[in-house]
Amino acid sequence: MSSNVPIAHGDITAPTPQNTPLTHAPIAAGLSRPTVPDISEDNEPAEDESEDPAQITGAQAAMLGLVQGRLADLVGKSSGYIESLPIDVKKSVEALKGVQVKQNELQNQYKRECLELEKKLQLPLYERRNAIISGAAQATAEEIEAGSQASLKDDPLYTPLPSDDGAPAAIPEFWLTALRNHVGLSEIITERDASALKNLTDIRLSYLPSDSPKPGFKISFIFSANDFFENDVLDKTYLYQEEVGYTGDFVYDHAIGTEIKWKEEKDLTKEFEIKKQRNKNTNRTRLVRKARPTDSFFNFFSPPVPPENEGEDMDDEDLVELEEKLEMDYQIGEDLKEKIIPRAIDYFTGKALEYDVMDEDEDDFDELDDEDEDGQFDDEDSDSEVELPRRRGPPKGRGGSSAGAVNPEECKQQ
Numbered sequence: 001m002s003s004n005v006p007i008a009h010g011d012i013t014a015p016t017p018q019n020t021p022l023t024h025a026p027i028a029a030g031l032s033r034p035t036v037p038d039i040s041e042d043n044e045p046a047e048d049e050s051e052d053p054a055q056i057t058g059a060q061a062a063m064l065g066l067v068q069g070r071l072a073d074l075v076g077k078s079s080g081y082i083e084s085l086p087i088d089v090k091k092s093v094e095a096l097k098g099v100q101v102k103q104n105e106l107q108n109q110y111k112r113e114c115l116e117l118e119k120k121l122q123l124p125l126y127e128r129r130n131a132i133i134s135g136a137a138q139a140t141a142e143e144i145e146a147g148s149q150a151s152l153k154d155d156p157l158y159t160p161l162p163s164d165d166g167a168p169a170a171i172p173e174f175w176l177t178a179l180r181n182h183v184g185l186s187e188i189i190t191e192r193d194a195s196a197l198k199n200l201t202d203i204r205l206s207y208l209p210s211d212s213p214k215p216g217f218k219i220s221f222i223f224s225a226n227d228f229f230e231n232d233v234l235d236k237t238y239l240y241q242e243e244v245g246y247t248g249d250f251v252y253d254h255a256i257g258t259e260i261k262w263k264e265e266k267d268l269t270k271e272f273e274i275k276k277q278r279n280k281n282t283n284r285t286r287l288v289r290k291a292r293p294t295d296s297f298f299n300f301f302s303p304p305v306p307p308e309n310e311g312e313d314m315d316d317e318d319l320v321e322l323e324e325k326l327e328m329d330y331q332i333g334e335d336l337k338e339k340i341i342p343r344a345i346d347y348f349t350g351k352a353l354e355y356d357v358m359d360e361d362e363d364d365f366d367e368l369d370d371e372d373e374d375g376q377f378d379d380e381d382s383d384s385e386v387e388l389p390r391r392r393g394p395p396k397g398r399g400g401s402s403a404g405a406v407n408p409e410e411c412k413q414q
Contacts, residue, residue: 107244112215115207122342129344130202135170154351171348175200178347182340183356184332185297192268193297199226205341214239215250219336228268230261234301238333252330257301269296303329
């Protein structure tokens with residue numbers, strides 16, 4: 001049974017969001033509408049019967065706080081309604097829970113089969129795309145014609161190219177340009193990172209086998225030989241929880257990154273500084289080279305690790321910081337999977353950037369009422385123009401100011 005909140009002289013059973021209270025259930029009592037007394041001059045207090053407004057407000061605030069506190073304690077607690085049902089009705093309720101379990105299992109199966117279907121349909125297209133980017137294959141007249149028609153649809157002034165077969169020609173720095181044209185990633189790619197990312201030849205998406213303990217996907221960054229690390233491939237694997245969430249979507253669990261084998265003095269995730277030290281006994285000096293962590297895109301392959309136990313002791317500030325890092329890491333992975341890899345050419349040309357900015361304008365800002373109810377703000381002259389700062393997308397990078405937002409028109413001419 002729910003607790004009773006003493007208000008005035010009666011005990012009122014407080015309803016909770018979980019279910020309907022026993023005393024107000026439609027089975028136990030008829031539905032009724034609350035009545036509102038009519039306001040008339042006879043009911044109005046006389047002008048000379050005044051009370052201290054501050055005292056009344058204080059009493060009401062104290063009572064409101066008491067009621068809200070008691071109601072907050074009741075959230076999620078049983079009101080006794082389900083427990084009071086006849087045994088046969090209780091069995092029906094349990095049966096519905098069993099039906100829901102089967103529904104959840106079907107949702108899990110559906111999501112896994114969708115991943116297999118994506119793998120089957122998209123893989124051949126990705127292989128063809130990589131062959132054109134790398135110059136390993138020649139673009140066909142049909143592909144050139146289809147692309148020209150798409151460009152003409154976007155820009156009526158576009159001049160179509162000859163549709164005959166073109167000679168194989170690799171596209172230099174394709175993936176670096178595509179990554180930099182993503183609003184969030186452009187903030188975390190530094191100039192030092194760009195030197196290494198110029199050797200990025202492909203970004204591939206693959207899904208974990210259907211018989212894996214946990215569903216998930218892997219993003220593989222393929223590199224040519226470079227001066228920074230020994231790895232040919234840097235992988236980032238995202239694992240979901242075994243069961244889909246309440247909304248029917250996969251729930252992020254954790255991520256695993258490849259350990260980068262940096263060449264000597266080429267670690268882009270660290271900055272080196274030389275400090276002079278003096279020996280206290282001999283008064284001789286020496287130079288010491290020390291490394292400290294720094295912002296870099298390649299920190300992406302060292303993802304934050306969530307606590308193993310939910311009850312693990314962490315400071316509130318550390319916990320909030322960890323949650324922000326996990327959210328950013330997951331968002332980057334989702335953007336790579338859902339946006340950049342499927343629409344790489346749109347990010348290379350800058351077309352996708354226009355839609356990303358539109359999504360931010362719609363999603364990141366709340367509408368404000370035009371009316372100023374309190375009258376505390378004056379309207380400024382319409383002639384004065386105030387430039388509002390633009391808010392970035394979900395991944396909030398901390399490095400590389402030189403690789404900031406890119407003008408879509410400039411992107412199209414790269």
